[in-house]
Amino acid sequence: MIQLRGEDGKYLRIIDYKSSSKNIDLNEVYAGLQIQLLTYSDAICKEEDIMPAGIFYFSLLEQMLQADKKISEEEIEELIQKNFRMKGLILADIKVIKMNDNTLTSGSSKLVPAAITTSGSVNEKWTNGVSKEEFKILQDYIDYIIKQIAKEIFSGKIEIKPYYKNGKTPCEFCNYKTICGFDTKQNKNSYRYIEKEAKEEILQKMKKKIQK
Numbered sequence: 557m558i559q560l561r562g563e564d565g566k567y568l569r570i571i572d573y574k575s576s577s578k579n580i581d582l583n584e585v586y587a588g589l590q591i592q593l594l595t596y597s598d599a600i601c602k603e604e605d606i607m608p609a610g611i612f613y614f615s616l617l618e619q620m621l622q623a624d625k626k627i628s629e630e631e632i633e634e635l636i637q638k639n640f641r642m643k644g645l646i647l648a649d650i651k652v653i654k655m656n657d658n659t660l661t662s663g664s665s666k667l668v669p670a671a672i673t674t675s676g677s678v679n680e681k682w683t684n685g686v687s688k689e690e691f692k693i694l695q696d697y698i699d700y701i702i703k704q705i706a707k708e709i710f711s712g713k714i715e716i717k718p719y720y721k722n723g724k725t726p727c728e729f730c731n732y733k734t735i736c737g738f739d740t741k742q743n744k745n746s747y748r749y750i751e752k753e754a755k756e757e758i759l760q761k762m763k764k765k766i767q768k
Protein backbone atom coordinates (compact mmCIF):
# COMPACT_ATOMS: atom_id res chain seq x y z
CA MET A 557 0.00 0.00 0.00
CA ILE A 558 1.42 3.33 -0.99
CA GLN A 559 0.20 6.77 -0.14
CA LEU A 560 0.57 9.43 -2.81
CA ARG A 561 0.49 13.09 -1.93
CA GLY A 562 -1.47 15.31 -4.33
CA GLU A 563 -2.27 19.01 -4.31
CA ASP A 564 -5.79 18.28 -3.07
CA GLY A 565 -4.88 15.69 -0.43
CA LYS A 566 -3.55 12.20 0.03
CA TYR A 567 -4.34 9.24 -2.20
CA LEU A 568 -3.98 5.52 -1.65
CA ARG A 569 -2.61 3.04 -4.17
CA ILE A 570 -2.78 -0.67 -3.47
CA ILE A 571 -0.62 -3.17 -5.35
CA ASP A 572 -1.11 -6.91 -5.11
CA TYR A 573 1.86 -8.99 -6.27
CA LYS A 574 0.60 -12.13 -8.00
CA SER A 575 2.25 -15.26 -9.30
CA SER A 576 -0.31 -15.24 -12.11
CA SER A 577 -1.60 -12.70 -14.56
CA LYS A 578 -4.70 -11.16 -13.00
CA ASN A 579 -6.91 -8.24 -13.82
CA ILE A 580 -9.94 -6.72 -12.16
CA ASP A 581 -13.31 -7.72 -13.57
CA LEU A 582 -16.20 -5.61 -12.29
CA ASN A 583 -18.61 -8.41 -13.22
CA GLU A 584 -16.90 -10.49 -10.54
CA VAL A 585 -16.95 -7.62 -8.08
CA TYR A 586 -20.70 -7.33 -8.61
CA ALA A 587 -21.04 -11.04 -7.86
CA GLY A 588 -19.11 -10.52 -4.61
CA LEU A 589 -16.03 -12.41 -5.76
CA GLN A 590 -13.16 -10.06 -6.50
CA ILE A 591 -13.61 -7.79 -3.52
CA GLN A 592 -10.30 -8.17 -1.66
CA LEU A 593 -8.40 -5.11 -2.92
CA LEU A 594 -11.46 -2.87 -2.98
CA THR A 595 -12.19 -3.89 0.62
CA TYR A 596 -8.66 -2.93 1.71
CA SER A 597 -8.90 0.31 -0.20
CA ASP A 598 -12.29 1.18 1.25
CA ALA A 599 -11.24 0.36 4.84
CA ILE A 600 -8.00 2.36 4.72
CA CYS A 601 -9.48 5.34 2.87
CA LYS A 602 -12.24 5.62 5.47
CA GLU A 603 -9.90 5.10 8.42
CA GLU A 604 -7.26 7.55 7.23
CA ASP A 605 -9.63 9.93 5.39
CA ILE A 606 -7.76 9.65 2.09
CA MET A 607 -8.84 9.13 -1.49
CA PRO A 608 -8.42 5.96 -3.57
CA ALA A 609 -5.97 6.27 -6.48
CA GLY A 610 -6.26 2.73 -7.76
CA ILE A 611 -5.97 -0.97 -7.12
CA PHE A 612 -3.37 -2.86 -9.13
CA TYR A 613 -2.06 -6.33 -9.81
CA PHE A 614 1.63 -6.77 -10.48
CA SER A 615 2.42 -10.09 -12.14
CA LEU A 616 5.62 -11.76 -10.98
CA LEU A 617 5.38 -14.28 -13.82
CA GLU A 618 8.54 -14.43 -15.86
CA GLN A 619 7.45 -14.28 -19.44
CA MET A 620 9.32 -15.55 -22.46
CA LEU A 621 10.07 -12.74 -24.89
CA GLN A 622 9.34 -13.37 -28.54
CA ALA A 623 10.58 -11.48 -31.57
CA ASP A 624 10.65 -12.35 -35.24
CA LYS A 625 13.90 -10.45 -35.81
CA LYS A 626 17.06 -9.60 -33.93
CA ILE A 627 16.29 -6.89 -31.40
CA SER A 628 18.50 -4.54 -29.44
CA GLU A 629 19.04 -4.57 -25.67
CA GLU A 630 16.93 -1.42 -25.37
CA GLU A 631 14.07 -3.13 -27.22
CA ILE A 632 14.40 -6.17 -24.96
CA GLU A 633 14.30 -3.88 -21.93
CA GLU A 634 11.17 -2.22 -23.32
CA LEU A 635 9.44 -5.57 -23.92
CA ILE A 636 10.28 -6.73 -20.39
CA GLN A 637 8.86 -3.49 -18.97
CA LYS A 638 5.73 -3.94 -21.07
CA ASN A 639 5.22 -7.41 -19.60
CA PHE A 640 5.43 -5.97 -16.10
CA ARG A 641 2.87 -3.23 -16.74
CA MET A 642 0.38 -3.42 -13.88
CA LYS A 643 -3.25 -4.33 -14.46
CA GLY A 644 -6.19 -3.20 -12.39
CA LEU A 645 -8.30 -0.13 -11.96
CA ILE A 646 -7.11 3.46 -11.69
CA LEU A 647 -8.82 6.67 -10.71
CA ALA A 648 -9.25 8.29 -14.14
CA ASP A 649 -7.96 11.68 -13.14
CA ILE A 650 -5.06 13.21 -14.99
CA LYS A 651 -3.13 14.25 -11.90
CA VAL A 652 -3.62 10.81 -10.32
CA ILE A 653 -2.39 9.11 -13.49
CA LYS A 654 0.70 11.32 -13.44
CA MET A 655 1.24 10.62 -9.74
CA ASN A 656 1.24 6.90 -10.59
CA ASP A 657 3.61 7.40 -13.50
CA ASN A 658 5.54 10.65 -13.23
CA THR A 659 7.35 10.07 -16.55
CA LEU A 660 4.13 9.98 -18.58
CA THR A 661 3.27 13.04 -20.67
CA SER A 662 1.25 11.40 -23.46
CA GLY A 663 0.54 7.91 -24.80
CA SER A 664 0.19 4.74 -22.74
CA SER A 665 1.86 4.33 -19.38
CA LYS A 666 4.43 1.56 -19.05
CA LEU A 667 3.55 1.16 -15.37
CA VAL A 668 -0.20 1.46 -14.89
CA PRO A 669 -3.31 0.78 -17.02
CA ALA A 670 -3.72 4.37 -18.15
CA ALA A 671 -3.04 6.62 -21.10
CA ILE A 672 -2.96 10.33 -21.81
CA THR A 673 -3.99 11.98 -25.08
CA THR A 674 -1.72 14.36 -26.98
CA SER A 675 -3.83 17.24 -25.68
CA GLY A 676 -3.08 16.13 -22.11
CA SER A 677 -6.40 14.63 -21.01
CA VAL A 678 -7.24 11.10 -19.88
CA ASN A 679 -7.39 8.74 -22.84
CA GLU A 680 -10.57 6.87 -21.85
CA LYS A 681 -10.15 4.22 -24.51
CA TRP A 682 -6.78 3.03 -23.21
CA THR A 683 -7.38 3.65 -19.54
CA ASN A 684 -8.94 1.07 -17.29
CA GLY A 685 -10.36 3.62 -14.96
CA VAL A 686 -13.29 5.00 -13.08
CA SER A 687 -14.19 8.53 -12.07
CA LYS A 688 -14.22 9.72 -8.45
CA GLU A 689 -18.01 9.27 -8.34
CA GLU A 690 -17.73 5.77 -9.79
CA PHE A 691 -15.02 4.84 -7.28
CA LYS A 692 -17.43 5.95 -4.55
CA ILE A 693 -20.12 3.66 -6.00
CA LEU A 694 -17.63 0.78 -5.91
CA GLN A 695 -16.68 1.50 -2.32
CA ASP A 696 -20.32 1.77 -1.22
CA TYR A 697 -21.11 -1.44 -3.06
CA ILE A 698 -18.28 -3.27 -1.30
CA ASP A 699 -19.75 -2.13 2.00
CA TYR A 700 -23.19 -3.33 0.87
CA ILE A 701 -22.03 -6.72 -0.42
CA ILE A 702 -20.00 -7.52 2.71
CA LYS A 703 -23.03 -6.77 4.91
CA GLN A 704 -25.18 -8.82 2.56
CA ILE A 705 -22.87 -11.84 2.78
CA ALA A 706 -22.73 -11.54 6.59
CA LYS A 707 -26.55 -11.36 6.80
CA GLU A 708 -26.90 -14.48 4.66
CA ILE A 709 -24.41 -16.41 6.79
CA PHE A 710 -26.12 -15.38 10.04
CA SER A 711 -29.52 -16.35 8.64
CA GLY A 712 -28.18 -19.81 7.82
CA LYS A 713 -28.12 -19.39 4.05
CA ILE A 714 -25.19 -21.53 3.07
CA GLU A 715 -26.34 -23.00 -0.22
CA ILE A 716 -23.74 -24.50 -2.52
CA LYS A 717 -23.58 -22.12 -5.43
CA PRO A 718 -20.24 -22.07 -7.22
CA TYR A 719 -19.78 -19.45 -9.90
CA TYR A 720 -19.75 -20.15 -13.61
CA LYS A 721 -17.97 -17.72 -15.84
CA ASN A 722 -16.85 -18.08 -19.47
CA GLY A 723 -17.28 -21.85 -19.23
CA LYS A 724 -15.16 -22.07 -16.07
CA THR A 725 -16.03 -22.92 -12.48
CA PRO A 726 -13.88 -23.24 -9.33
CA CYS A 727 -15.04 -26.88 -9.09
CA GLU A 728 -12.59 -27.87 -11.83
CA PHE A 729 -9.63 -27.64 -9.48
CA CYS A 730 -11.38 -28.23 -6.17
CA ASN A 731 -10.28 -31.00 -3.80
CA TYR A 732 -13.59 -31.03 -1.90
CA LYS A 733 -15.93 -32.31 -4.63
CA THR A 734 -16.69 -35.52 -2.76
CA ILE A 735 -17.47 -33.63 0.44
CA CYS A 736 -19.75 -30.87 -0.86
CA GLY A 737 -21.65 -33.18 -3.21
CA PHE A 738 -22.30 -30.48 -5.79
CA ASP A 739 -23.76 -32.15 -8.84
CA THR A 740 -25.99 -30.34 -11.33
CA LYS A 741 -27.42 -33.65 -12.57
CA GLN A 742 -28.49 -35.24 -9.31
CA ASN A 743 -29.17 -32.71 -6.59
CA LYS A 744 -30.88 -29.86 -8.43
CA ASN A 745 -27.82 -27.81 -7.71
CA SER A 746 -27.11 -24.91 -10.00
CA TYR A 747 -24.34 -22.48 -10.69
CA ARG A 748 -24.26 -18.78 -10.02
CA TYR A 749 -23.72 -17.47 -13.53
CA ILE A 750 -21.57 -14.40 -13.87
CA GLU A 751 -22.67 -12.20 -16.71
CA LYS A 752 -20.44 -10.21 -18.98
CA GLU A 753 -21.62 -6.66 -18.88
CA ALA A 754 -19.96 -3.34 -19.62
CA LYS A 755 -18.59 -1.17 -16.81
CA GLU A 756 -21.39 1.39 -17.12
CA GLU A 757 -24.12 -1.25 -16.80
CA ILE A 758 -22.47 -2.86 -13.78
CA LEU A 759 -22.06 0.48 -12.03
CA GLN A 760 -25.73 1.24 -12.66
CA LYS A 761 -26.70 -2.09 -11.13
CA MET A 762 -24.46 -1.41 -8.13
CA LYS A 763 -25.98 2.04 -7.71
CA LYS A 764 -29.49 0.58 -7.60
CA LYS A 765 -28.46 -1.93 -4.92
CA ILE A 766 -26.84 0.64 -2.65
CA GLN A 767 -29.77 3.05 -3.00
CA LYS A 768 -32.31 0.48 -1.80
Ligand code: SF4
Nearest residue numbers: 718727730733736738
Ligand atom coordinates in the same frame (compact mmCIF):
# COMPACT_ATOMS: atom_id res chain seq x y z
S1 SF4 B 1 -16.55 -28.70 -5.80
FE1 SF4 B 1 -17.94 -27.99 -4.18
S2 SF4 B 1 -16.65 -27.03 -2.64
FE2 SF4 B 1 -15.47 -27.21 -4.52
S3 SF4 B 1 -15.78 -25.26 -5.56
FE3 SF4 B 1 -17.30 -26.65 -6.38
S4 SF4 B 1 -19.11 -26.32 -5.10
FE4 SF4 B 1 -17.38 -25.41 -4.03
